[in-house]
Amino acid sequence: MSLGLEPPQLLQKCLFYAGRKFDFEVNRLRLPNKVEGQWECIRHPGGAMAVPITSDGQLVLVRQYRFAVRGRLLEFPAGTIETGEDAFTTIQREIEEETGYSAKDWTNLGKFPLAPGYSDEFIFAFLAKGLEQLEVAPEQDDDEDIEVVLMTPEEFEKAIHSGVGVDAKSIAGYFLAKPFLDQK
Known part of the structure; x- marks a missing residue:
């Protein structure tokens, strides 16, 4: 639709x-x-996010401090689309900066409005596979306090349902990616 x-x-x-x-x-x-x-x-110029999955089926997430909610949220890597960038360029940069991984295989999962009641921001979602850990992880932005977390899809779903603090874009992105995760 x-x-x-x-x-x-x-x-x-x-x-x-x-x-x-x-x-x-x-x-x-x-x-x-x-x-x-x-x-x-x-x-808002929009954002891009990735649902990265390792060859052994682990999701790569970040636990990031978010001042607006006064705590840490479990999220997939994401970032704001910078001037002159497209969403794919943004997420290729962000996945490396936030997780220390790069991806060889990408699937476009589409886009969705994040909070249409008060914002015009759209998030472009991608599935990232064929992950390789970078030899030297790039430095994080000064305003980011991030810890990389690996979880199975089952562990992530339990986190969603337990109220651990998973942000909405990550929940939406996960369920857009889930049919691809279930493929053998």
């Missing part, structure tokens, strides 16, 4: 904040159903 575009009519635009990773707008709009009102929106 594709998204049918029905853009609202922009009546007034106000950029409240222009940030490093995203902008925050408050706009007066007329929706397709003719309702008028004020809506806040985070404008």
Whole structure:
């Protein structure tokens, strides 16, 4: 199913904040159903994520500190699409930076909106196989506090259901990848 575009009519635009990773707008709009009102929106360039799996069936995840939730979340490697990059270039860079692995085999799993109630961000998801550990792991970005974690798919599903703290994009990405993981 594709998204049918029905853009609202922009009546007034106000950029409240222009940030490093995203902008925050408050706009007066007329929706397709003719309702008028004020809506806040985070404008984001989009992101890319990978579901990396080793040759022995282990998922490669990161446990990353996230200040907004004041704790560490279990996530698949991901990153913001930088100016001039496409999603595939982004995730090739991010998987190496965050996990110390590169991948030879990639499957495009599609894209999905992350939080359409307040953001226009789409995440592009990929399955990464044929992993090779880099001889020298790249340095992490200054704002990242990351630990690499290997789990079986069964362990990851238990983590999801136990409320351990798995982010939504990783849950969605995993279930997009799951049919490919189950193939022998």
